[in-house]
Structures are given as structure tokens and as C-alpha cells.
Amino acid sequence: MMLEVSSLLSLPAGLEIAEITETSDLVIVHVVTTSPIKAYPLCSEFATHVCSYYTRKVSDLQWAGQHVQLLFHVRKFRCDTATCPRKVFAEHLDSFVEAWARQTKRSHEAIEAIGLSTCGKGEHDWLTVWV
Numbered sequence: 001m002m003l004e005v006s007s008l009l010s011l012p013a014g015l016e017i018a019e020i021t022e023t024s025d026l027v028i029v030h031v032v033t034t035s036p037i038k039a040y041p042l043c044s045e046f047a048t049h050v051c052s053y054y055t056r057k058v059s060d061l062q063w064a065g066q067h068v069q070l071l072f073h074v075r076k077f078r079c080d081t082a083t084c085p086r087k088v089f090a091e092h093l094d095s096f097v098e099a100w101a102r103q104t105k106r107s108h109e110a111i112e113a114i115g116l117s118t119c120g121k122g123e124h125d126w127l128t129v130w131v
């Protein structure tokens with residue numbers, strides 16, 4: 001039985017691994033969105049035109065002691081509605097990463113749990129959050 005790498009990483013539905021590369025101290029996972037088109041936040045029309053992409057770097061839980069960086073290739077959509085108050089919007093990854101966050105929710109929760117259980121004391125190099 002072959003294990004899918006996507007299931008190993010436990011990505012939410014709509015996110016898929018495109019490529020995995022590594023450096024001496026970092027595993028880099030390129031993630032693309034596969035969810036269907038989204039509705040524009042202000043005019044509620046369905047987005048049909050991807051006008052560009054941007055890359056968002058987010059740290060995730062370590063794999064066997066290796067730092068993991070997720071590179072999301074996030075879609076930006078352009079609205080064709082002439083009266084639309086927002087012509088361009090980028091899709092959100094809210095179920096997995098908060099807006100403007102530099103780490104995944106699960107990474108934040110893990111670090112927070114360790115911090116709470118140790119009352120923030122101790123000298124743990126492995127707790128160092130890097131971005």
C-alpha cells in the first residue's frame with residue numbers, strides 16, 4: 001500500500017502538494033490550492049479569472065527534527081463586474097493559516113501548548129520559532 005504524501009502532511013481539503021525540496025536544514029513543501037472558484041467578498045459574484053499568484057511562506061511543524069516551510073502559491077482573482085468595489089482579491093487559507101500569520105495554526109498551537117506546560121521556562125533550542 002502506497003501512502004500519499006498529502007495525507008502524511010494532513011493538509012485540509014483544497015490544498016495539494018506540488019513539490020517537495022530540501023536544503024541541509026529545511027524541508028520546503030510547495031502547496032497549491034485546488035478548491036473551486038471562490039465568491040468575491042464584496043459583490044458575491046463567482047471568481048472566474050485568476051489574474052496572478054503570489055507566494056506565501058509559512059513555517060509548519062517539524063518532520064523528524066527538520067524545519068518545514070510551506071510555500072503556498074495563492075491565487076488572486078479579478079472581478080469583471082463594473083461596479084465591484086474590490087476588483088482583485090486573494091484567496092484565504094483561513095482553515096489552516098490565519099491572515100498575516102507566518103506559521104500554521106497547528107504549529108502555533110503546538111508551540112503554545114509546550115510554552116504553557118513549561119510555564120514558558122526552560123531552555124529548549126527546539127522551541128525556537130524561525131521565520
Ligand SMILES: [Zn+2]
Pocket residue numbers: 040042043044045079080081084085086087
Ligand atoms: Zn466583484
